[in-house]
Amino acid sequence: MMDTMLLIFLASLLAGLLGAMAGLGGGVLIVPLLTMAFGLDIRYAIGASIVSVIATSSGAAAAYVRDRITNMRVGMFLEMATTTGAITGAFLAGLVHPKLLFLVFGLVLASSVAPLLAHAREETPEGVQDDGWSRRLKLSSGYYDAALGHQVNYQVTGVPLGLAMMWVAGLVSGLLGIGSGAFKVVAMDVAMRLPVKVSTTTSNFMIGVTAAASAGVYFSRGDVNPLVAAPVALGVLIGAGAGTRWLEHLHSRTLRIVFIPLLLAIAAEMVLRGLGIRP
Amino acid sequence: MASLVSAVLLGGVSLSALVLAAGLVLFLWRGPAELGPTSAAQSAGLPLSPYPTTIPGIWAGLTAADPLAVIQLGVLLLISTPVLRVATSVLLYVGQGDRLFSVITLVVLAILLFGLFGPL
Numbered sequence: 001m002m003d004t005m006l007l008i009f010l011a012s013l014l015a016g017l018l019g020a021m022a023g024l025g026g027g028v029l030i031v032p033l034l035t036m037a038f039g040l041d042i043r044y045a046i047g048a049s050i051v052s053v054i055a056t057s058s059g060a061a062a063a064y065v066r067d068r069i070t071n072m073r074v075g076m077f078l079e080m081a082t083t084t085g086a087i088t089g090a091f092l093a094g095l096v097h098p099k100l101l102f103l104v105f106g107l108v109l110a111s112s113v114a115p116l117l118a119h120a121r122e123e124t125p126e127g128v129q130d131d132g133w134s135r136r137l138k139l140s141s142g143y144y145d146a147a148l149g150h151q152v153n154y155q156v157t158g159v160p161l162g163l164a165m166m167w168v169a170g171l172v173s174g175l176l177g178i179g180s181g182a183f184k185v186v187a188m189d190v191a192m193r194l195p196v197k198v199s200t201t202t203s204n205f206m207i208g209v210t211a212a213a214s215a216g217v218y219f220s221r222g223d224v225n226p227l228v229a230a231p232v233a234l235g236v237l238i239g240a241g242a243g244t245r246w247l248e249h250l251h252s253r254t255l256r257i258v259f260i261p262l263l264l265a266i267a268a269e270m271v272l273r274g275l276g277i278r279p
Numbered sequence: 280m281a282s283l284v285s286a287v288l289l290g291g292v293s294l295s296a297l298v299l300a301a302g303l304v305l306f307l308w309r310g311p312a313e314l315g316p317t318s319a320a321q322s323a324g325l326p327l328s329p330y331p332t333t334i335p336g337i338w339a340g341l342t343a344a345d346p347l348a349v350i351q352l353g354v355l356l357l358i359s360t361p362v363l364r365v366a367t368s369v370l371l372y373v374g375q376g377d378r379l380f381s382v383i384t385l386v387v388l389a390i391l392l393f394g395l396f397g398p399l
Contacts, residue, residue: 002307054357055292058364062288065281072284076368076384083390091399137379208288209387212361216395219358222332226350227306230299233357237296 001227008038009231016056016239021246022259024112027053027178030232031105032266036273040228042098042105046177047223050215052236053179057207059237060244064201069143071198074156074188075205077137078166082184082206083213085170090214093175094221103274105176110267112182113260124152124195133159143198154198158191165191166206174214179207280371287367291360295353302349309346362391 015029027049034045064070093101130140134156142153165187173180181203188199218224272278330347331337337355340348365388372380 005303051354051357054361055296058288058292058360062285062292065285065288068281070281072281072368073380076365076380076387079365079387080383080390083387083394087390087394087397087399090394094399208361209365209391212358213391213394215358216391217397217399219354220332220395221399222330224332224351224354226302226330226347226354229354230303230350233354234296234299234303237292 004038005227005231008034008228009235011037012052012232012235013239016052016236016241017243017246018239018259019236020056020240020243022256024182027056027236028109028112029266030236031177032109032270034228034232035102036266036269042101043093043223044225044228046093046101047215047218047225048229048232049177050173050211050218051224051229052233053173053177053211054208054215055233055237056240057179057181057204057211059241061201061205061208064204067201069197070201070205071139071141071194072202072205073137073141074139074192074194074198075202077139077159078163078184078187079206079209081163081166082170082173082210085167085172086174086210086214087217089171089174089176090217091174092171093177094217094223099274099276101176101274102270106267106270106272106274108172108176108178108180109263109270113263113267115182115185117260124148124154125193128155128157128193130155131157131159141198143195145197152195154195157193161191162187170210170213173207173210174217177214177218179211181207280368283371284364284367287364288360291356291363295356295360298353298356299350300353302346302351302353305344305349306346358395362388362395365391 011033012030015033019027019029030049030052031042031045034040034048035042061070065072134140139156139159140154142151145152166184169180169183169187172178172183184203184206185199188194188202189196194202215224269278331340331351337348337351341352365384369381369384369388372384
């Protein structure tokens, strides 16, 4: 048993490292790892994963908030939607057949490859006007962009659509035990037209709170097994910390070439299990 | 505001990581034999020993120096870190006299507490 725990710790460390280097967050590989390599019940895997998501995102958010790029007003407003979605997702996860969880997880994992393939987006969208919600909530803001070498001021639009998309992002996070950062970034990019740096850091800011909402449900339901959650959380925390640091020194293109086929293979395996083709 | 929120997040994660590590060390040191009766349910070779999932349960386990209760305390501290971050922002917005955002952050806090203590 202690051997298993040590293996879980080392595997989580590797998953956190790879996840952070690919810019996917530490959690996305944990559920496939625990279910397929260690044969753990998917509900315990999700319970351990969601706890590790809180650890990594809170550490990263602390740094981004200090850099003052995160739009905390946007984040806290949208958290009303992500937390409601997360609790709904955690509730549903307790009801549905585990096979359905495998199937949905595989499909979400496969779709998370899309942003990795996409070309660089508009750094700072032009001609965005505050909508009524944004004016009322005073969401427009600005930050100093070190890469561009000047201050970037921006306005915010599409708030109702952003809110609806955030509920879905929260639902996916609570159902599958992942941060669903990609969904959050898409909502802020496409619907609300925030600058890329603001949407990525604000997404990270919200992930911890979103995950805490569903983690509470998993914890009180008894789906967070301490002997799994502790090695996973510590492993991912250490791995993701190292991965973020190495990220700056590695060419992300070569990394993606390795990472995308791996993700697709894992996604396919999970879909096959969901369909009952694999045991 | 940013620096206080940042400090809460960093402090919470560091503290819970320490408690989790302490619980694991305690577990490895005392060994699984002293854990008491193991339930019949087995998963991946890990015994699903009874572990506390409520605050009174964790407290009772801590007074008995149960390693699993220490780990659960670490998990609970980790889950509480974002909750504490939201509570901090409620106070900061109230202090700034920003009524709209005081209400918004209070709603988020209520949802989080419902997740942790609600009937789901």
